[in-house]
Amino acid sequence: MTKARERYEKFFYTRREFLKTTGSAAVTAGIAGTGLNFLASPGAFAGNNVRAGVPPGTGTPGGVSQSAGRPNIIFILTDDHRWDHFSCMGHPFLETPNLDRIAEEGVMFENTFVTTSLCSPSRASFLTGQYAHRHGVVTNHTPWNNDNTTFMEYLKTVGYDTAFIGKWHMPGKNLPELRGLDRFITFTIEGGQGVYYDCPLIIDGVETPRPGKYITEDLTDFALEFVRRPRTNPFCLYLSHKAVHFGFRPPEHLRGTYKGIDLQLPPESNTFNTYTRNHMFVGAPIPMNALYRGYCETVLSVDEQTGRLIDALEAMNELDNTIIIYAGDNGHFWGERGLYDKRLAFEESIRIPFFVRYPGGISRPGRRVRDMALNIDLAPTLLDMLGIPLPDEMQGVSLAPAFRDPDASLRSSFLYEHFPVYPIPIPGMTAVRTDDYKYITYHDNVRPAELYDLRHDPGEKHSIANSPSAQGIRSELEAELERLKRETGYRYFTRG
Amino acid sequence: MKKRNIFIRMVLPAVITLGVMVVFSNVYNLSGTLRPGGLQTVVVLVSAFLMFASIWLGPLFVNTFAFFNGASGPERLAASFVAPAAWIAKTYTYFIGIYSFGELAFLILHPLILGNIGVNLLCVGISELFCRRKMRSRGEPVPLFAAPNTLALVAGLLITFAGLWNGGHTYYYYFMDVYTWLFT
Missing domain, CATH: 3.40.720.10 (Alkaline Phosphatase, subunit A)
Structure with missing residues (x-):
């Protein structure tokens, strides 16, 4: 076992042991959602998207040596x-x-x-x-x-x-x-x-x-x-x-x-x-x-x-x-x-x-x-x-x-956003990129929307936003863009 | 010196410069459609040179042409600024719809916009010096440094120098500091 592996095992062993010994107590105490719910995730690196809502200083694995074995x-x-x-x-x-x-x-x-x-x-x-x-x-x-x-x-x-x-x-x-x-x-x-x-x-x-x-x-x-x-x-x-x-x-x-x-x-x-x-x-x-x-x-x-x-x-x-x-x-x-x-x-x-x-x-x-x-x-x-x-x-x-x-x-998919930066003549915009497509819209429609098929046009040289055959995917991407905006709490800033 | 009609003394030089700007801007923009290689390089170089010259150095031709065709000082100045004004107006169109009216007004102080005005003023001043020297060598009693052309020369020099000092960084950051103070 390499030294790095030893350190890694030590680090996550510490964490697993901590989970093992605190898990039941956490459940009993009904504190899921207060920060310790993340720690109940099985295995190293597995609890990636569980949110805790814990301010710094209160959500750490209390009780364990704070820095021991950490990289x-x-x-x-x-x-x-x-x-x-x-x-x-x-x-x-x-x-x-x-x-x-x-x-x-x-x-x-x-x-x-x-x-x-x-x-x-x-x-x-x-x-x-x-x-x-x-x-x-x-x-x-x-x-x-x-x-x-x-x-x-x-x-x-x-x-x-x-x-x-x-x-x-x-x-x-x-x-x-x-x-x-x-x-x-x-x-x-x-x-x-x-x-x-x-x-x-x-x-x-x-x-x-x-x-x-x-x-x-x-x-x-x-x-x-x-x-x-x-x-x-x-x-x-x-x-x-x-x-x-x-x-x-x-x-x-x-x-x-x-x-x-x-x-x-x-x-x-x-x-x-x-x-x-x-x-x-x-x-x-x-x-x-x-x-x-x-x-x-x-x-x-x-x-x-x-x-x-x-x-x-x-x-x-x-x-x-x-x-x-x-x-x-x-x-x-x-x-x-x-x-x-x-x-x-x-x-x-x-x-x-x-x-x-x-x-x-x-x-x-x-x-x-x-x-x-x-x-x-x-x-x-x-x-x-x-x-x-x-x-x-x-x-x-x-x-x-x-x-x-x-x-x-x-x-x-993900949301891309840009806000006007004085004195650069580039408008505010939002875009959604998926594995296969990118759909770009400009604030107040100061420029026409653009849609690119990244599989067939990786250089994004030919917008198919107005192509009749692309209207289906355009609608889907418009809906996805709106979903991402809602989900992330998007709002527009007129200037910065 | 004979005073020619207004078309010759004022409109013609302005239209020539404006025409060069319009034609070669489009040639330059279309050069990207040519196959990369020798022809494209030549087209890019020639069109870019003429485009930039018409935008930044136009008065060297316009003012000189107007001067020797009898245009008055205000006429020479107005003719000299037709092409720069067109370029500034075109540039503004890219900003309209993005920024507020106040921000658009402040944009006139941007180093690029103000710099364009300054360099063109400087060109007017240089052209005036050239024309006046020429007139004097012909025995005409023309002052080399009259108030208007001296003002154009000095203002042009000052604006150009301020814009280029420290590679343009100093003025630009002053401009942005004032912008931040006014608008944010």
């Missing part, structure tokens, strides 16, 4: 890193061995999507497990509500050492009051976007210049310092990079790596895409080719720094006792249909990487899960893995069943 957690979030820009996803020239390693030694959710393809809403969704219309950060201009509860707050209640390092990027006059954090290192410059070089950091509330530092490396240095601290508790590190957001500036030693290479952009893409069709409004008055080259070189830096983190864990003999999750906050268009940036409901915009490495808890490492996962699933997944009851307000589902069971079913 460490590292969540790495990058910006605009779309799902197919990895060598393991078949990219024609990118080489990302360290990021690939997470997927190849773990599980890749190859159909993972964001519920809103925009930085701030998506980040808040990762943290809270909620849709934007519920957590309230509907655009990059709507402030974070300090009443929101992050998954890190729940983790703190079960004894985790916690650190948020990197891009926060949610508006508000001050930084948020994030409860349950031991370290909070972030930046507010340029509307919270940060800059690649010399980015001043706010280190536990103290603004600190960082001359001569490259942001991805600097944040990783802080992450390593946190990870290496002597401790008795497990840790949870939320490492949120500025990369690979616009600016697309690689570190000096990687600059020019792809100079002269055939970028293999889509045929409908051209150098001027970033200047036309109002794409200059998203702040990109630089030729497409130059931007894309910088983007790819910046991805290399993320890979390199992730490698440092993995190496450090390996050296500490903690690698296999650490759940490593890698995700992007949204995708990015690189000339497909002449588009640039994100926000729209097309695949390039909404589809993200989501890799989980945890040898002790994942069967058949290297597996790919085809079922649809969402950014709002991160928080419930982590809570489920740690045996923490899922709060009512979380709207995602736990992906943990798919770690163990290749046939686990996650969802058959």
Whole structure:
């Protein structure tokens, strides 16, 4: 039995023993629905969608050693890193061995999507497990509500050492009051976007210049310092990079790596895409080719720094006792249909990487899960893995069943939402995506609805919304969209 | 200098620039339907160059043409801004229905919109300098720096400089800060 397996067994043995000894008492006490009902679920990771409605600090498996045997957690979030820009996803020239390693030694959710393809809403969704219309950060201009509860707050209640390092990027006059954090290192410059070089950091509330530092490396240095601290508790590190957001500036030693290479952009893409069709409004008055080259070189830096983190864990003999999750906050268009940036409901915009490495808890490492996962699933997944009851307000589902069971079913459809972000000329929209179709509607019908058959038109180039033969499926999808809106409590925000 | 009729001195240069903008915007947009390769690249390059030139640099032609055909200062300015105004109006159509009237009004200060006005003003100023020097070399008593053309030159320079300073980031974030203060 490997050391990781031993730890895994110890962790879930503890939990099973706890269930065994408390289950009957819980039933007797009639406390199902108060938080302990989750714990009555049989088997590890099996109670994924049972909601408890328990505030942090009261719903933990009371009586057990809060942190004993629990794995460490590292969540790495990058910006605009779309799902197919990895060598393991078949990219024609990118080489990302360290990021690939997470997927190849773990599980890749190859159909993972964001519920809103925009930085701030998506980040808040990762943290809270909620849709934007519920957590309230509907655009990059709507402030974070300090009443929101992050998954890190729940983790703190079960004894985790916690650190948020990197891009926060949610508006508000001050930084948020994030409860349950031991370290909070972030930046507010340029509307919270940060800059690649010399980015001043706010280190536990103290603004600190960082001359001569490259942001991805600097944040990783802080992450390593946190990870290496002597401790008795497990840790949870939320490492949120500025990369690979616009600016697309690689570190000096990687600059020019792809100079002269055939970028293999889509045929409908051209150098001027970033200047036309109002794409200059998203702040990109630089030729497409130059931007894309910088983007790819910046991805290399993320890979390199992730490698440092993995190496450090390996050296500490903690690698296999650490759940490593890698995700992007949204995708990015690189000339497909002449588009640039994100926000729209097309695949390039909404589809993200989501890799989980945890040898002790994942069967058949290297597996790919085809079922649809969402950014709002991160928080419930982590809570489920740690045996923490899922709060009512979380709207995602736990992906943990798919770690163990290749046939686990996650969802058959989901709601996508986008709200207008001044000054970008993209209307509010909602969409429903199923395994086979995507139906997009725009607020106030400022644009006609679109319907794509993803099986026969994966590039979403030909809307069949008005095709007579598609009216049946269109009606079904309209009904499904309305159902999802009702179920999630959707409401429209006119601006953010 | 002979004052030509209003069609020649004012309408013609404005319509030529507007026509270049309309034709080559459409050629550019349709270039995506061509098979990728040499022809498509040439079509994209030529159409994009002429499209951008008509939107951003039009007064270099319009103002100069109007000047030497006897157009007055206000006529030259009006003719110079036909193509930019059309482009701004077209751009606004993408925002209508999404944002409130107040937000649409504030959009005039967006670096791209204001920048377009600024760069075109700068082009008017540059064209005026060129034309006035030419007139002076012919012995005509034209001041090189009269108040209106100097104002256009200075305003154009200031707006362009502010918009481009720090790669455009500084002005953009000021713009967004004011937006947030006003509307959220």
